[in-house]
Amino acid sequence: MCLAIPARIVELEGDRAVVDAMGNRWKAKTTLLPDAKLGDLVLIHAGFAISLVDEEEAKKTWQLIAEINDFRDTPNKVSG
């Protein structure tokens, strides 16, 4: 439950943002991260940005998520 997802702020009005991770977009709020700006990469948890995150770290997490999806989509990859 306590896993946050890195995403980029692509729209921002007050503390209401739209964020993007790997092409998925959803609404989030920046109330807990008042200095967040348009274009920033942030960690999103339960609809709220909780921390800034750098490009390299975000990529690592996205890669991990993509790998899990690949793994799930490939039948009998390890079960044999």
Added chain:
Amino acid sequence: MLEQIYKAQRLMDAACEKMGRPINIMEVCGTHTVSIFRNGIRPTLPKRLKLLSGPGCPVCVTDQSYIDSLLELADRDDCLIATYGDMVRVPGKSGSLETKQSSTNVKIVLSSEDALQLAKDNPDKTVVFVAVGFETTAPATAVAVKEAAAEGVDNFCILSGHKLVVPAMRGLLSEKNHNIDAFLCPGHVSVIIGFGAFAEIVEGFGRPCVVAGFEPLQIIEGLGAICQQLAEGKATVQSIYTAVVTKQGNTTAQKIIGECFEAADGYWRGLGLIEKSTLKLKDKYSRFDAVRRFDISEMPAEDKSGCRCGEVLCGLIKPPECKLFEKTCTPDSAVGPCMVSSEGTCAAWFKYGRERRR
């Protein structure tokens, strides 16, 4: 990358040799538990290094009485239950939120904001938000409560099941029969509370605390750092998740939690009553407290007979030692919460940890 792994392994081996007895490291985060299994980390560790999965899954540590109260509220015609998806399958005395006849009263939301919106869209119903989770999730609840107060959304309330990680660690170490040598501390909880929050565990109990992220290399290096401390006879707070975790944490989030909530004694499944370990709404927000609005009793309920989730959560037994594991208790028909939640220790053991039988 390989060099970092070898270095961590050398540190682990050295600590095992130096200590001359098994070393028990507890991870206190469900996401760590799952990542450790999914990445096959356990088999790579020295035999004498044991990982214990602690009370790190919010769904799992939620007391039975909380679930039963929710089920009662779901039966009322005048209520809508707004919950994170993780909670709907947890069994209570009379089914789960998912299997309730009245399941049309149960709505899955992705954030506290969605729950507040649900209240605005349904002014003739009282929306009860299932506020569970540790310090990562609590500020989101607090923001919604503050907004409800500011906008006068009086048909919104929360049933707070929010819990605090550090008091739980203190509770575990205060038990006489605990066997914990060190903690691998949660990554994203620490984004909020800051790694400085673990100082009381290090100072009060002399147990090393290392914050790590969720990728396999972070976890392996975290275990290496813990072993280095154990071998040197030291206990300090350390964070190797420097990308997002600071010493002081997210102070805006801490402040918002503090405005809405106060720490109160509360019940945890398996761990019992722990002092100042749960978050309760402050008096000025009490009209948003479902406990007061519906006069809910907070007495702990008895666990179902035979289910040993409590001992699993304290790291006292491994899931296969429970008689129900794999037999009557599976992810498809779970008896206890540690099997229901995808981050539960029993679910992780079921999915990844069983020995292959031919």
